[in-house]
Amino acid sequence: MTVKTRLFVDQPLAEGNRVSLTREQAHYLFGVMRMAVGGAVALFNGRDGEWHGDIVEAGKRGGVLECAAQMRPLHMPPDLWLCFAPIKKTRTDFIVEKATEMGAAKLCPVQTDFTNSERIKQERLQAHALEAAEQCGATYVPEVTALQKLGTLLDRWPTERQLMFCDEAELGAATSLARATRGPWAILIGPEGGFSPAERARLHALEQSHVVSLGPRILRADTAAVAALTLWQSALGDWTT
Amino acid sequence: MTVKTRLFVDQPLAEGNRVSLTREQAHYLFGVMRMAVGGAVALFNGRDGEWHGDIVEAGKRGGVLECAAQMRPLHMPPDLWLCFAPIKKTRTDFIVEKATEMGAAKLCPVQTDFTNSERIKQERLQAHALEAAEQCGATYVPEVTALQKLGTLLDRWPTERQLMFCDEAELGAATSLARATRGPWAILIGPEGGFSPAERARLHALEQSHVVSLGPRILRADTAAVAALTLWQSALGDWTT
Numbered sequence: 001m002t003v004k005t006r007l008f009v010d011q012p013l014a015e016g017n018r019v020s021l022t023r024e025q026a027h028y029l030f031g032v033m034r035m036a037v038g039g040a041v042a043l044f045n046g047r048d049g050e051w052h053g054d055i056v057e058a059g060k061r062g063g064v065l066e067c068a069a070q071m072r073p074l075h076m077p078p079d080l081w082l083c084f085a086p087i088k089k090t091r092t093d094f095i096v097e098k099a100t101e102m103g104a105a106k107l108c109p110v111q112t113d114f115t116n117s118e119r120i121k122q123e124r125l126q127a128h129a130l131e132a133a134e135q136c137g138a139t140y141v142p143e144v145t146a147l148q149k150l151g152t153l154l155d156r157w158p159t160e161r162q163l164m165f166c167d168e169a170e171l172g173a174a175t176s177l178a179r180a181t182r183g184p185w186a187i188l189i190g191p192e193g194g195f196s197p198a199e200r201a202r203l204h205a206l207e208q209s210h211v212v213s214l215g216p217r218i219l220r221a222d223t224a225a226v227a228a229l230t231l232w233q234s235a236l237g238d239w240t241t
Numbered sequence: 242m243t244v245k246t247r248l249f250v251d252q253p254l255a256e257g258n259r260v261s262l263t264r265e266q267a268h269y270l271f272g273v274m275r276m277a278v279g280g281a282v283a284l285f286n287g288r289d290g291e292w293h294g295d296i297v298e299a300g301k302r303g304g305v306l307e308c309a310a311q312m313r314p315l316h317m318p319p320d321l322w323l324c325f326a327p328i329k330k331t332r333t334d335f336i337v338e339k340a341t342e343m344g345a346a347k348l349c350p351v352q353t354d355f356t357n358s359e360r361i362k363q364e365r366l367q368a369h370a371l372e373a374a375e376q377c378g379a380t381y382v383p384e385v386t387a388l389q390k391l392g393t394l395l396d397r398w399p400t401e402r403q404l405m406f407c408d409e410a411e412l413g414a415a416t417s418l419a420r421a422t423r424g425p426w427a428i429l430i431g432p433e434g435g436f437s438p439a440e441r442a443r444l445h446a447l448e449q450s451h452v453v454s455l456g457p458r459i460l461r462a463d464t465a466a467v468a469a470l471t472l473w474q475s476a477l478g479d480w481t482t
Contacts, residue, residue, distance in 0.1 A: 102458070102460070216479055238456065
């Protein structure tokens with residue numbers, strides 16, 4: 001039996017476990033989707049894989065599901081961070097959605113010299129990642145970290161983590177990922193105005209940096225994020241069979 | 242001098258040529274951007290490259306620009322078609338915008354067995370491609386063709402045009418583009434529900450087909466379009482230096 005509706009629940013999933021729904025989830029399942037006791041949805045919590053959940057109680061303000069069987073094990077994305085400078089609301093939402101679909105493990109908003117926004121709505125972005133995971137069939141939800149300054153991030157850069165730095169200004173100096181090694185990685189995407197000269201100098205000097213080109217046209221930050229994730233996944237991630 | 246505002250005009254561009262603005266363009270330049278006689282914008286028409294245009298007349302309902310000098314020659318994208326099944330309005334707009342940025346030559350909406358929409362607003366999509374070209378610095382605007390049935394498109398498939406067919410169901414059978422040859426190409430992206438079994442059989446049988454995988458997660462059609470364009474551009478297009 002194919003179960004199409006997927007729900008994220010922050011509760012342990014195991015055979016026979018009962019899971020209670022939030023008011024919003026109850027409204028969605030019973031009000032919007034017109035489901036009822038006897039129906040089934042797919043449940044995941046980011047840790048225990050995907051479970052078949054039978055609806056055992058359905059109310060206006062809540063409901064209970066019972067875990068029947070695991071349908072799929074947890075599929076972790078590669079150990080990849082996507083570091084990006086937040087842009088306009090809808091395009092930042094888009095980056096979060098796409099990075100979840102493409103398989104990043106952690107989403108790190110960074111404030112750069114040319115970033116416009118001083119703050120982000122971390123909870124809203126996290127909810128957006130969760131919704132994207134519900135829709136794309138992922139069993140894992142990437143964590144959205146708090147906004148941090150690029151300088152601070154680089155000060156504490158982990159020795160073992162390689163960095164794919166997408167520099168629009170450096171088409172000629174770009175290297176290929178074909179000879180890069182697997183392991184912990186991060187992708188860094190700049191804001192619409194690119195990086196400042198000081199930031200570029202620092203990023204080029206960073207031992208873990210790999211400068212990668214995204215072609216001769218100027219890409220919007222959200223396009224650049226998907227393109228960079230594609231290059232990385234196909235060269236070093238889980239897109240190879 | 243850097244000229245930031247770019248305008249598409251469907252008129253010949255050459256030294257000394259005068260170009261008249263539409264009412265909307267005049268409103269944008271003089272009303273929204275507060276520009277005036279003596280200011281300058283970048284002009285392109287998809288054929289003659291990018292030109293420095295001086296504002297010589299500015300009115301509420303129109304205006305005139307004079308071409309001073311060519312700033313950049315025409316940069317044609319590779320001979321690549323993006324064939325896609327139209328989806329929800331905003332996501333179809335997104336595909337058109339992204340394909341323009343990524344460098345496709347032609348955008349071909351196709352109706353598949355599982356496509357929801359029976360019609361597209363071809364003119365609106367063309368205007369969207371044009372606006373994307375204005376914003377991403379392209380000197381070329383891809384043509385948006387009329388909606389056609391996938392079957393009809395395949396009936397007349399040009400012998401010399403290779404096809405990158407992104408089949409979610411065939412992760413194991415996927416081939417790499419690394420050994421593919423350059424030349425005329427097309428990318429085909431299916432609708433949210435994928436291709437029908439009959440369509441898949443026909444696409445697999447097509448001599449020009451290369452089956453390509455976009456990873457183990459289910460991608461939305463708009464994400465798949467950007468990912469496929471990235472794989473193609475980096476293997477066979479103009480992303481290599």
